Amino acid sequence: MDLLNTLVDKGLRRELPSREEALAVLATSDDDLLDVVAAAGKVRRKWFGRRVKLNYLVNLKSGLCPEDCSYCSQRLGSKAEILKYTWLKPEDASKAAAAGVAGGAKRVCLVASGRGPTDRDIDRVSKTIEAIKEQNEDVEVCACLGLLSAGQAERLREAGADAYNHNLNTSEATYGGITTTHTYADRVDTVQQAQAAGMSACSGLIAGMGESDEDLVDVVFSLRDLDPDSVPVNFLIPFEGTPLAKEWNLTPQRALRILAMVRFVCPDVEVRLAGGREVHLRSMQPLALHLVNSIFLGDYLTSEGQEGKADLDMIADAGFEVEGAGTTTLPAHRADVAGAGCGGGSCGPCGDDSAVPAAAEAPVAAVAEAEAPVAEAVGAGQDARTDLVAVRRRGAGTDLPPNA
Numbered sequence: 001m002d003l004l005n006t007l008v009d010k011g012l013r014r015e016l017p018s019r020e021e022a023l024a025v026l027a028t029s030d031d032d033l034l035d036v037v038a039a040a041g042k043v044r045r046k047w048f049g050r051r052v053k054l055n056y057l058v059n060l061k062s063g064l065c066p067e068d069c070s071y072c073s074q075r076l077g078s079k080a081e082i083l084k085y086t087w088l089k090p091e092d093a094s095k096a097a098a099a100g101v102a103g104g105a106k107r108v109c110l111v112a113s114g115r116g117p118t119d120r121d122i123d124r125v126s127k128t129i130e131a132i133k134e135q136n137e138d139v140e141v142c143a144c145l146g147l148l149s150a151g152q153a154e155r156l157r158e159a160g161a162d163a164y165n166h167n168l169n170t171s172e173a174t175y176g177g178i179t180t181t182h183t184y185a186d187r188v189d190t191v192q193q194a195q196a197a198g199m200s201a202c203s204g205l206i207a208g209m210g211e212s213d214e215d216l217v218d219v220v221f222s223l224r225d226l227d228p229d230s231v232p233v234n235f236l237i238p239f240e241g242t243p244l245a246k247e248w249n250l251t252p253q254r255a256l257r258i259l260a261m262v263r264f265v266c267p268d269v270e271v272r273l274a275g276g277r278e279v280h281l282r283s284m285q286p287l288a289l290h291l292v293n294s295i296f297l298g299d300y301l302t303s304e305g306q307e308g309k310a311d312l313d314m315i316a317d318a319g320f321e322v323e324g325a326g327t328t329t330l331p332a333h334r335a336d337v338a339g340a341g342c343g344g345g346s347c348g349p350c351g352d353d354s355a356v357p358a359a360a361e362a363p364v365a366a367v368a369e370a371e372a373p374v375a376e377a378v379g380a381g382q383d384a385r386t387d388l389v390a391v392r393r394r395g396a397g398t399d400l401p402p403n404a
Contacts, residue, residue: 056100235276
């Protein structure tokens with residue numbers, strides 16, 4: 001296929017494809033799916049070999065968020081039955097992080113629900129970062145605390161934060177349809193503040209909200225312009241009790257085409273398979289490893305994921321290897337500029353997604369955040385099999401303690 005040959009050539013040269021080419025990837029047929037995966041896989045292996053980076057979330061504060069993001073189980077007015085608790089103590093967060101590192105994670109993402117941190121919250125998180133790094137010297141720490149105010153990014157960097165995550169989630173044109181309590185520009189500003197402070201930027205998207213192909217391409221091109229080191233790709237988990245509870249718009253084939261498009265547009269960037277992969281990719285998850293070079297391990301913030309051991313087995317069985325702590329994630333030409341390189345979590349203002357090895361009895365990873373759709377889906381996921389998928393809420397109706 002001429003399109004795929006062109007995209008591979010461009011990806012190997014780090015050249016941006018055209019919008020028309022990106023849209024054409026999303027429009028390919030299921031008959032061509034393996035060809036699309038193979039082509040994007042060549043670009044993935046050029047810049048990242050067969051390494052898979054593992055990321056682990058420590059959920060510092062859960063629920064009761066004042067923001068009204070339509071996708072989020074922690075949103076203002078959410079009826080979702082989720083765990084709710086206030087700030088973890090630094091020593092408890094450090095123990096949770098140690099469990100994730102023991103499970104193979106090289107990055108820990110610290111997530112807290114809310115619009116953004118107060119200066120007192122920055123003090124809390126700074127102490128937590130210090131506690132984690134005292135116990136795990138080589139671990140990378142990514143903070144995900146929502147919208148930042150002036151000076152806060154610099155304080156986090158001084159405390160030892162390597163990266164900051166804040167997702168764009170959807171296109172600027174449709175953003176107003178998902179929340180009224182902050183703007184798309186607010187999100188862009190926070191990512192830029194993190195970059196200016198010397199932290200590696202992590203910013204991604206969420207698919208499956210009924211958005212059009214044009215919306216998906218718009219947000220990915222906007223991310224390319226913003227130039228984060230890491231781009232997490234989330235697939236909406238339609239939580240009961242949220243406005244998007246009935247949005248089942250994805251098939252495994254559609255999800256793979258989206259991941260391939262992101263890889264072609266961001267060839268040398270860490271592309272992370274994030275929240276919702278188990279729900280929407282299901283048995284086709286191993287194919288996604290040919291497109292992404294980073295995943296979250298185990299459970300999510302308010303929903304259960306695949307067991308951590310199953311994730312590790314999947315990586316090995318597919319012929320990939322877990323990236324070691326001594327390996328730099330990003331290619332040299334990016335790492336030299338970006339420093340550590342993000343590998344952080346796909347967490348958003350309320351804490352989006354990250355994961356935890358289920359066998360390690362540690363914090364759950366963040367739920368996939370998905371922005372509410374404004375445009376109708378265009379030929380995407382119309383045959384989604386909702387009878388094959390289910391959202392399993394973590395800890396609901398139990399006395400399970402936070403991050404147990």
